[in-house]
Amino acid sequence: MMGLAPIGDAAGLRVLEAQLRSADGLAVLRHGMNICGLLFLWQVFSLCCPSWLLGGWSIALVAISLAALLLDRQRRQGGAALLSAADLRRHAVGALLHGGVWAVCMALISHSGDTEQLVALWTLISCVMVCGAISYAALPLSAMAFLLPCIAGLFAMFHAGGELPLRALASSYALSLLGGCLIYAHTFGRQHSATAQLVEKTEVVSLLLREYEAGGSDWLWQTDAMRRLTGVSARLAEMLGRTPAQLEGASLVQLLAGSGWESGRFAAGLRDLSDHLKQRESFSNLALPVEVQGQWRWWELSASPRHDEQGVFQGFRGVGSDVTAQRESADKIAQLARFDPLTGLPNRSHLREALDNALNRALEAAHGRSPGCAYLMIDLDRFKAINDTLGHQTGDKLLSQVARRLLTVCTGDDFCGRIGGDEFAVVMPRIADAAAVPRLAAAIITALSAPYQVDQHMLHVGASVGSALSPADGREAEALIRSADLALYRAKGEGGGRHCAYEPQLHAQAEERRQLELALREALEKDQLHVLYQPVVDVAEERIVGFEALVRWTHPEMGPISPVRFIPVAEEARLIGPIGEWVLRTACQEAAGWPDDVRIAVNVSAEQLAHPSFVAAVVSALAQSGLDAHRLELEVTESVFMTDDAGALKVLDQLLALGIQLSLDDFGTGYSSLGYLSRTRFNTIKIDRSFVVGASRNTAESLAIIRAVVTLADSLGMVTTAEGVETQAELEMVRRLGCKKVQGYYFGRPMLGGDAVRLFPMPTQRAIG
Structure with a gap:
């Protein structure tokens, strides 16, 4: 309301617009009073006050009034979209100049006349303050900027020692006007703020209703006590591809079961629906697959039981919606969350989940006494050179071929996936013998090192493999992954194209490199x-x-x-x-x-x-x-x-x-x-x-x-x-x-x-x- 803080929401802008609109509507009262006051002063004080003083003051009053009119016009031309708290502050500056020019009038002209003329001046000033307070009432900052200089002018006007009661009375009068303006501004702001919020909520509700009418994604349904459809809506009939007459009296559960009704093979969601209906209890957002004209759709149903005035059960009434698109989107998101979009292999998080499961099963089976699972990390050799020379599109095609070869090598329970970039990994949930890991690593290196045909290019890359066994090289997934990564680092350091198993000294070497790096930074x-x-x-x-x-x-x-x-x-x-x-x-x-x-x-x-x-x-x-x-x-x-x-x-x-x-x-x-x-x-x-x-x-x-x-x-x-x-x-x-x-x-x-x-x-x- 004061304009001393930025306006951050739509409701505040609506209140600001209402404040300035109120001030603009009452500006004619203020400017009219200025004209009347100007004429009154020339009529009463022209004989006792120097003409140059009245003339200079008159020019100042007219200039301030014209400047205020011009600024108000420019603001209105800018439109409501450009309004800000700065407009309130600029308006308050104009009010301060307005109050100041009348304060100057009281300080200078009051000394030029006798007591009768002083009374006339006080009468004029009181009218000016009333008109100004009314016109600035919706803008508390402007009201204060106008009335405070006027109060100071009153002290100058009633300057004689015997006029102290008049000074107190006039000041109390002006302060009462100021208090009234602040009270009015507070009430004005609350009313318009509430109105703005109500308008905004009304617009939101209207928008939701329009979207509901346009989308028509939901429908109403109800059954009788025997769980048969009654009062079938046109929207429900349209969703099932039938007419309301054909559906009237049909069993809801049988209708939703489709071809599965005869075989008795029902979806879990349909069994849950049947249980809710039998127990006559409310349910909400129950998702189940529905066969509609030979195609499977996903519906979401909510309902509550109905009773008559005597409490007798009448059936169910509820709402349903087709959520097939949302379900497919959720499945796709779940697919993206667990699988690499480029290669189709399980991604890093899915690999981690498979490794956690393998570690748990191995721990339960062997009680931690023998290696239960293995984790292999694979990195392509010379892949960066292909990316840099032939481009990322060729590199992506190469990675897809690498993924297909990896799938052919990893058979049975072996679980392979892509970590990211040119790094892949394999989880071996069971280890048949001590040579199983080296045998799989050698098969991977051989398969991935064979030439690739990508477009018109014959490409050659190799593969390096690092492996770690549980529980010897790590009982938890993080430790096992870190051990395999250290082994892979060693394989790459030895020239690539080979398999290295984790050894305890690799961790010591990695720690030595880390300490060496910290020391080198210093x-x-x-x-x-x-x-x-x-x-x-x-x-x-x-x-x-x-x-x-x-x-x-x-x-x-x-x-x-x-x-x-x-x-x-x-x-x-x-x-x-x-x-x-x-x-x-x-x-x-x-x-x-x-x-x-x-x-x-x-x-x-x-x-x-x-x-x-x-x-x-x-x-x-x-x-x-x-x-x-x-x-x-x-x-x-x-x-x-x-x-x-x-x-x-x-x-x-x-x-x-x-x-x-x-x-x-x-x-x-x-x-x-x-x-x-x-x-x-x-x-x-x-x-x-x-x-x-x-x-x-x-x-x-x-x-x-x-x-x-x-x-x-x-x-x-x-x-x-x-x-x-x-x-x-x-x-x-x-x-x-x-x-x-x-x-x-x-x-x-x-x-x-x-x-x-x-x-x-x-x-x-x-x-x-």
Whole structure:
């Protein structure tokens, strides 16, 4: 009502509209009184009051009145849909100006006349206050804004000491008007609020009645004491496909039983209905299948017994409705809740339910003394690559074929389902012998690893399986699932395409990985990481031309932790990005103090390349360190191209445009493709140590690979770096094969930045030389 809080419901908006409509209807009274008061003042005070004072006041009154008329007109043009509490506040501002201009009149003009003219002014002011109170009565905030300045003006008008009784009387009069306005506004609000709520409820009831009349989904029915239909409605006859005359006097139970009446095979709902009718008791929402013209429908019946005035039972009267659509929808929802919509296999929750049942039965049968059931988790190998290259539609079709193959393998009591993505699971409620689980796992891997024909594509994926037995690997479903998941993780870690059973040490290893991840998250914050630098040497001159930055971790309690342990954990925990950026900034800062012809090489992960801000992070590291871009060499492996070839190439092109050197690390050990070399201008190809060791032992394959890589690099204008050179013999061998640079323990182990700086002459020494 006051307009000091937002209006949040339809009823409040209706009251607001009624308030403003009432004020608009009485505005003519207020403006008419202003005109009369203006003329009255000129008539009475024109001789004793300065003309400029009356004129200025008159202009103010007219301006305020015109502004109020204009604002009210704009509000009405906006319509009721745009009304808000702010309109009440704006209206109150106009009322405040209205009351203020009359308060100014009382303060200034009352001093210009004698007692008779003061009485005339008081008479005018009382009329103005009455008219204003009436016109603002429905708006309490506006009423207060108008009358309070008037009360202040009364104090100024009756300022003489002998006029104190008049001041008290006038103030009491004005306060009485204000109190009356507030009482009226309260009553006004309650009445219109109740009216608005009644209108809203009436509209809802009307809407429900219209929907009922349009839908016609329910019908009335009644029986006599012998349970025969009487007074059959047209709607009931229509639902049964007969006329009311044909149904009159027919047995309700026999009619609903349909063809099952002769055989005596009744639905459970029909038996419940018959029992209620026999016991003459009320029932509600009783669902039962009904045969209507050869088709089965679902009806829902409610009824109460009827008695005459003497209490004699007359039969039943009730209402019925066809709920076939709702029943089918509920069945479909139940199907979706328990089965995977893509493959049709049981979903995660259904699998969990089957596992719980299997565990309970196994516990009851074996009393926990021997393995009673098993849980197998299955994960497809190389499925993500198919999704990324051929699209999700092809991936979905492949998953459907995987589900069909899994159903052919899992026979008997075995229960298979889809967990989600490319993960499936099998519940074995009974285990015949110790080889049953490995035998089923091998059959699953064999079946799922066979080629798939999807559209025009011949696809190859493998499968990895992890298994757990109850009660040895877990007595509860959660524990058994966790054990199978750990076994699957191990199978994937060993290269996939195999089955691993749960072993107790897997849990210890998982806990170790978890603790390692927690510690690694703190390593950056607590300055536990540091960077070592391994020299890269020019073969011809045996001169240091660069260093490779290698991150190391020393934990205060666990001591030095090998990168072989924490780098995979960092990649799984998505920590490799921030760690890699820290190494990049640290290495650039260190290299800025080296000679200008010495480069720094930093390894970059696939996750870093995929991050949208990676290029900006490289630019920032160069800018903060002051290192020239041509002195920075970023090393990537071929794995970065496996998920998003085009995206990785685009990022590498941006880095090349900055003048940064690129190096392809471990070429030949992974997913080698000459396409990467032809589409990206790598500056260096690094040959893995495994080939260097093989070549030093005169292994023909390793020698051939090194020669091929060197020839390829020379033809493309690239430089080759041999990794892991540890002896003079290995150095001579890679020099003879044509490698331009070497890296390994022969020239230096990874060292601290301070030790790396001491390998170079001091600036003054270099200047003298």
